[in-house]
Amino acid sequence: MKRASEAQLPPRPPPPLPSSPREPSAPSAAPATPGVIGQHYDVLSKVGEGTYGSVYKAIDRRDLSEVAIKRMKNTREGEGISHTAYREIALVRELRHPNVVSLKEIFLVGRELNLVFEFVAGDLAERIKQLRETHATFAPQTIRHVMRQLLDGLGYLHRSWIMHRDIKPSNILMSVDSHVKIADFGLARIFRSPLRALHHDGPVVTVWYRAPELLLGSKQYTSAVDVWACGCIMAEMMLTRALFTGSEAKGNELQQDQLVKVFRVLGKPRPDEWPKLTELPHWPQVSQWSSQGYADLLAQRLNGAQPSPEALSLLRKLLKYDPDTRLTTDQALQDSYFVGSDAHADAGGVVAPSAGASGR
Amino acid sequence: MASSSSSPPAKRYLEFQDSTHSAHWLLSPAEVAEADMRHSFSADPVDVFKAKLLYTQYLTALGRRARVRQRAVATAIVYFRRFYYKYSFLEHDPLLIAPTALWVASKVEECSMQAKMLVGHLAHLDMENSYQVHHLLDAEFHLIEALRFDLVVYQPYLPLTEYLAHPALCEIIEASSHENFRQTAWFLLNDCFRTDLVLCHPPHTIAQACIHMAGTLLGLPSSKWLYRIDIDTQQVEEVTMTLVRMYDYCSTMADRELQEVHAELTSIQWGARRPPRRAN
Numbered sequence: 001m002k003r004a005s006e007a008q009l010p011p012r013p014p015p016p017l018p019s020s021p022r023e024p025s026a027p028s029a030a031p032a033t034p035g036v037i038g039q040h041y042d043v044l045s046k047v048g049e050g051t052y053g054s055v056y057k058a059i060d061r062r063d064l065s066e067v068a069i070k071r072m073k074n075t076r077e078g079e080g081i082s083h084t085a086y087r088e089i090a091l092v093r094e095l096r097h098p099n100v101v102s103l104k105e106i107f108l109v110g111r112e113l114n115l116v117f118e119f120v121a122g123d124l125a126e127r128i129k130q131l132r133e134t135h136a137t138f139a140p141q142t143i144r145h146v147m148r149q150l151l152d153g154l155g156y157l158h159r160s161w162i163m164h165r166d167i168k169p170s171n172i173l174m175s176v177d178s179h180v181k182i183a184d185f186g187l188a189r190i191f192r193s194p195l196r197a198l199h200h201d202g203p204v205v206t207v208w209y210r211a212p213e214l215l216l217g218s219k220q221y222t223s224a225v226d227v228w229a230c231g232c233i234m235a236e237m238m239l240t241r242a243l244f245t246g247s248e249a250k251g252n253e254l255q256q257d258q259l260v261k262v263f264r265v266l267g268k269p270r271p272d273e274w275p276k277l278t279e280l281p282h283w284p285q286v287s288q289w290s291s292q293g294y295a296d297l298l299a300q301r302l303n304g305a306q307p308s309p310e311a312l313s314l315l316r317k318l319l320k321y322d323p324d325t326r327l328t329t330d331q332a333l334q335d336s337y338f339v340g341s342d343a344h345a346d347a348g349g350v351v352a353p354s355a356g357a358s359g360r
Numbered sequence: 361m362a363s364s365s366s367s368p369p370a371k372r373y374l375e376f377q378d379s380t381h382s383a384h385w386l387l388s389p390a391e392v393a394e395a396d397m398r399h400s401f402s403a404d405p406v407d408v409f410k411a412k413l414l415y416t417q418y419l420t421a422l423g424r425r426a427r428v429r430q431r432a433v434a435t436a437i438v439y440f441r442r443f444y445y446k447y448s449f450l451e452h453d454p455l456l457i458a459p460t461a462l463w464v465a466s467k468v469e470e471c472s473m474q475a476k477m478l479v480g481h482l483a484h485l486d487m488e489n490s491y492q493v494h495h496l497l498d499a500e501f502h503l504i505e506a507l508r509f510d511l512v513v514y515q516p517y518l519p520l521t522e523y524l525a526h527p528a529l530c531e532i533i534e535a536s537s538h539e540n541f542r543q544t545a546w547f548l549l550n551d552c553f554r555t556d557l558v559l560c561h562p563p564h565t566i567a568q569a570c571i572h573m574a575g576t577l578l579g580l581p582s583s584k585w586l587y588r589i590d591i592d593t594q595q596v597e598e599v600t601m602t603l604v605r606m607y608d609y610c611s612t613m614a615d616r617e618l619q620e621v622h623a624e625l626t627s628i629q630w631g632a633r634r635p636p637r638r639a640n
Contacts, residue, residue: 078475078493080500086467089504090511094379098370106509108501152370159373189470192518196470 037069037114038107052084052186053112057119060104066119067104071112084186085113091162091185092117099153101173101183120181124233125169132240140308142178143237145346148338149180150230155329157182158223161192165204167229169236178347191223205229207248207258212269213323215255215262217281224323227332231318238305254282263294265301266319274322310337376562380510385442385559389598392445392556399448401628410613410621411449413554415440415458417618418485422462426481429471435513436465437553439503445559446506450628455489460499468511488626516558519567520549529571529585537580545574548603555606561599565592569599576600 034043034056041058044066048055053073060067072085092103092115104116124146131137138146150172157164164171165187173181187204199219205211211228213221235243243265246258263269268291271277278287298319299312307315314337320326327335376382396408416437423433439461444454459482466472475493482489504511523529524542533541548570552558557566568591575582586596 078497080463080475080497081467081504083467083470083472086464086511089509090468093509094374094512096371096374096378108505111501156370156373162374 037071038109041067041069041116043069060116068117068119070115070117072115074111081113087188088185089113089115091188091190095157095160095162095185097153097156099149099180099182100156101181117183120173120175120179120183122174122176123170123183124172124174124180124237127174128169128236128240137240137305138237140311141341141346143234143311144338144341145178145343146172146174146180146237147230147234148333148343148346150182150233151329151332153180153182154226154230155333157188158226158329161190162188163191163223164188164226166206167226167233168206168209169233172233203252207246207255208232208242208244210255210258211323212259212262212321213280215259216277216283216286217254219281222323224326224328227318227326227329228323230329230332231315234311234315234318235302238302238307238311243301254285259286263289265296265298266321267296268294269321276322276324308337310335310340313337376514376564379512379514380508381512381514382562384508384510386562387445387559389556389560389602392559395445399444399450401449401625407621407624408449409609410618411454411625412441412444412556413610414618414621414625415454416554419458419462422459422478422481422485425485426462426473426478428462428466428473429469431515431517432465432469432471433462434515434517434553434558435469436462438513438515438558439465439507441556441559443503443506449625452502453628454625455486456491456495456499457503459489459491460496460503463496464500464503464511514563516549516552516563516566516570519564520545520570523567523571526585528588529582532585533580533582537578541574541578541580541582544578545570548573551606552599552603554610555602557599557602561595565595566599569596569603572596573600573603 037043037056037058040061042061044057044059046054047057047068051073053071056069056071058067058069059065072081074081089106092101093106096102101120102118104118106116107114150167154164154167164182164185166184167182171182171184173183187201189198189201191198197219198221203210203214205214205225209229209232211221211225214225232243244258244261246255246261249255249257268289269277277283298316302312302315314327314332314335317327317335318332332338371378393405396405400408401411402408419436419440420433422428423430423436428436436458440454440458443452443457443461459478463473463475463478475496479491479493479496482491524545530538549567552566552570561569568586572583572586574580587593
């Protein structure tokens with residue numbers, strides 16, 4: 001998948017490499033794990049790598065706290081610091097919310113930018129995988145606890161006119177006690193009075209979590225794309241596997257497989273439930289597809305997970321086809337799914353052992 | 361690891377009050393004046409004002425040439441002024457810092473252009489300037505470090521737009537004067553960037569001062585509306601006075617004077633850093 005690994009902390013970090021002699025900022029050579037970064041950080045291990053650069057787990061010598069250092073590579077020759085890096089630097093520098101990853105500092109070593117974040121030991125993708133492999137499931141209150149924090153953090157972003165545009169489990173950091181923090185702002189954008197239309201940024205959101213309006217080529221999408229991704233995540237927590245697992249088509253081609261996967265669970269969208277559907281660039285083509293095999297089977301798909309009626313009802317409203325009627329984060333947090341529940345009790349919820357019905 | 365029990369309640373959204381702009385970059389006029397003295401290339405403090413004005417115009421011209429949007433140019437001007445609050449004109453060549461600021465601002469404001477293209481425009485604008493892409497690449501790191509990586513700048517354009525659209529304000533001013541009033545306010549706002557006002561005052565205060573001054577200039581009662589909303593009268597007054605002083609000053613200043621400052625700046629030896637002049 002595209003951009004799969006930004007800031008993600010894979011399940012089992014590789015064992016700490018022997019600390020090589022301090023490595024100066026040698027650009028092109030394959031970067032070894034440095035023993036020290038900057039003046040204050042001792043590197044423990046490399047915990048992630050991607051096109052953007054690498055993430056290291058390190059200790060701040062000054063207060064012995066654990067940090068994650070995202071070390072940005074210079075991407076395009078002759079273009080200096082990339083767009084993506086600027087988005088991330090500019091935004092994380094400003095944001096402050098308990099459910100948004102917090103930046104401790106930024107510094108330069110030679111020409112390498114180092115972003116120092118608080119360290120969070122895991123992420124939601126890893127937690128889901130762990131449960132799937134042990135045939136366990138999330139306790140319902142853990143799902144609610146995660147969703148509440150996710151929507152809270154996202155609501156803060158949206159009210160601050162920021163779209164994340166890459167919400168997916170591996171970008172949701174999660175501590176052992178299920179405290180959630182949204183990470184990776186490389187695709188995020190301020191959408192208040194943008195100077196350049198959003199669609200010029202090319203495809204956004206990893207394809208499994210990509211909202212239908214994006215899949216159908218919408219040029220004027222909104223922060224509702226993040227809410228769709230939250231819906232996908234909620235279902236994924238119930239199932240311990242992703243809900244819509246299409247394979248990505250290359251380039252600007254129609255994401256046919258992903259659309260098919262969505263239609264098989266939610267049915268084919270109709271203009272009467274989504275008025276602007278007919279204006280979307282790919283709709284003329286997609287509308288020709290036979291409706292055969294597409295029906296609303298969401299409840300059946302989730303049957304094994306035995307969601308409560310409130311959970312299922314909220315999920316449907318997060319996965320509304322029409323972005324204009326899809327819930328906003330504020331509306332979602334007002335939903336009866338949350339309102340009747342005790343946030344403190346949810347926070348204490350732990351992973352329940354498998355009730356035997358976790359299959360499929 | 362984050363103990364949420366002891367931390368204050370979460371903010372609803374990002375406000376100017378919580379921004380790096382507010383926390384690190386609202387300087388007092390005295391601080392700026394002091395830095396000007398320290399960093400000046402000349403014994404006359406007015407020369408620093410002129411140098412900054414000159415490079416504000418340079419950035420505007422370069423932005424227009426490179427077709428960079430106004431907001432990115434405004435951000436570049438703020439970067440430039442923040443940089444020379446920290447560093448001296450003697451240490452760093454403004455002919456390099458100005459295009460670098462524009463380049464970085466264009467990337468941050470999501471309307472980026474290629475360094476190659478920008479360098480091409482440089483040569484057309486000023487024979488003196490023969491900086492190349494690799495100079496910009498070096499200066500980029502230097503610039504953002506000087507800016508403490510605080511890249512989001514709150515501009516007064518948005519608050520001004522909001523004020524101008526306010527129904528109560530529209531009501532106070534007769535319809536036939538609306539357009540004139542609007543244009544005057546925008547005109548004043550653009551001129552604020554010729555001064556260090558953007559370093560010293562929050563964006564909404566600058567926008568309020570433009571509303572106030574546009575009313576005064578046109579004899580319209582816009583200030584009546586201003587006093588109804590929550591404003592810091594003293595700061596608005598301060599902004600207005602700074603603008604008035606700037607206009608007074610500029611009206612008596614000959615073009616020649618800016619040219620002289622330009623000559624003086626370009627005569628500074630920036631060591632081996634500045635590449636030799638282009639052959640004509």
